[in-house]
Amino acid sequence: MARFCIRSVVFVFSLILVVCGLLVLRKPAEVDPQAYPPVSSEMHLKPLRSFDVIDPYAYHGVYYKAQLHVHTDRSLDGNWSVREALQAYRDAGYTYVALTDHDKVTVHHELDDPTFVIITGEENTVPWPFWPLGCHILRLFVETHETSGNAQKRIDTALSAGGIVALAHPSWVGNLQTGQWTLPRMLALTGYQLVEVYNPHSDPVEDTRRWHELIRRLGPNRPVWAIAVDDSHSPERLNLGWIVVKTDGISQEALKAALRRGSFYASTGVSADFGVQENRIMVHVHSEEPAEIRFINGSGASVEQVAGFSAQYAPSGAEGFVRVEVRSQSGEMAWSQPFWLVPEAN
Ligand SMILES: [Zn+2]
Numbered sequence: 004m005a006r007f008c009i010r011s012v013v014f015v016f017s018l019i020l021v022v023c024g025l026l027v028l029r030k031p032a033e034v035d036p037q038a039y040p041p042v043s044s045e046m047h048l049k050p051l052r053s054f055d056v057i058d059p060y061a062y063h064g065v066y067y068k069a070q071l072h073v074h075t076d077r078s079l080d081g082n083w084s085v086r087e088a089l090q091a092y093r094d095a096g097y098t099y100v101a102l103t104d105h106d107k108v109t110v111h112h113e114l115d116d117p118t119f120v121i122i123t124g125e126e127n128t129v130p131w132p133f134w135p136l137g138c139h140i141l142r143l144f145v146e147t148h149e150t151s152g153n154a155q156k157r158i159d160t161a162l163s164a165g166g167i168v169a170l171a172h173p174s175w176v177g178n179l180q181t182g183q184w185t186l187p188r189m190l191a192l193t194g195y196q197l198v199e200v201y202n203p204h205s206d207p208v209e210d211t212r213r214w215h216e217l218i219r220r221l222g223p224n225r226p227v228w229a230i231a232v233d234d235s236h237s238p239e240r241l242n243l244g245w246i247v248v249k250t251d252g253i254s255q256e257a258l259k260a261a262l263r264r265g266s267f268y269a270s271t272g273v274s275a276d277f278g279v280q281e282n283r284i285m286v287h288v289h290s291e292e293p294a295e296i297r298f299i300n301g302s303g304a305s306v307e308q309v310a311g312f313s314a315q316y317a318p319s320g321a322e323g324f325v326r327v328e329v330r331s332q333s334g335e336m337a338w339s340q341p342f343w344l345v346p347e348a349n
């Protein structure tokens with residue numbers, strides 16, 4: 004009997020080693036754009052003769068700095084207390100900070116005040132093939148850790164609790180490469196509204212490319228907005244990526260509304276204004292030095308590139324959508340949300 008048990012344990016252990024080995028040796032998914040599913044006719048990129056440019060920034064409000072991905076020592080790999088983390092973000096000029104410990108909801112409102120709002124949330128692991136391997140999602144504005152179900156269920160329970168969900172670090176090669184959000188997986192899910200295009204633990208170029216491919220397929224009626232985050236675990240990794248969000252007042256509800264409608268941009272240091280005037284997309288960079296401002300169409304091509312403090316682009320109608328990337332001379336970035344072209348309203 005004892006021998007049978009030992010054999011079983013050895014067999015299971017060997018099986019786990021083989022599975023892990025195969026995962027490690029597997030070629031990283033989707034580094035090749037050819038691996039993306041073909042573009043369908045549903046694509047919303049048809050040329051338009053008369054159109055409106057949708058402006059996600061055309062709402063009343065003031066811009067504030069927000070951090071949506073922070074770990075504390077309530078995560079196994081976190082190296083600062085909840086209070087230390089929140090105080091550091093408050094000192095760094097943030098108005099909104101979300102606590103997103105691994106598979107654990109952290110509630111802390113001692114430092115909440117009219118100028119500083121703490122968002123309760125978690126970074127949830129979707130186990131595959133078994134916990135702690137698998138992809139990560141940020142479940143924001145939720146009070147309960149979700150322990151079961153597939154990714155869709157974990158998204159759905161966050162939404163039904165009034166939360167907002169982000170897919171974390173799409174091309175992250177950690178967790179033995181089980182942590183990647185491939186494009187087919189992202190397309191198969193619904194309900195999430197945010198995707199990280201910048202996370203210091205992932206590749207921002209590839210993450211931006213996956214987000215771009217995702218939004219061109221989902222179209223203007225299923226918006227998924229870009230966020231930049233710190234994914235911080237200690238005081239040394241603070242203030243690397245954030246969003247600048249336009250909220251009407253300072254409150255959880257104001258932040259939620261802005262996250263749902265896309266009234267924010269992702270940043271690693273560039274401060275800018277984005278908007279639309281008479282169907283022209285306008286960009287103004289707040290900087291001492293000229294920056295590189297790039298307008299990118301729905302097909303992923305640069306349609307205009309300007310070195311300066313401001314730029315504008317008048318779409319021809321063939322772009323599908325236009326988004327803007329700004330790069331400072333020292334390499335800091337800002338990502339606008341997409342400005343969709345839609346048939347002109349009568
Ligand atoms: Zn993660």
Ligand SMILES: [Zn+2]
Nearest residue numbers: 072074126234
């Ligand atoms: Zn994280």
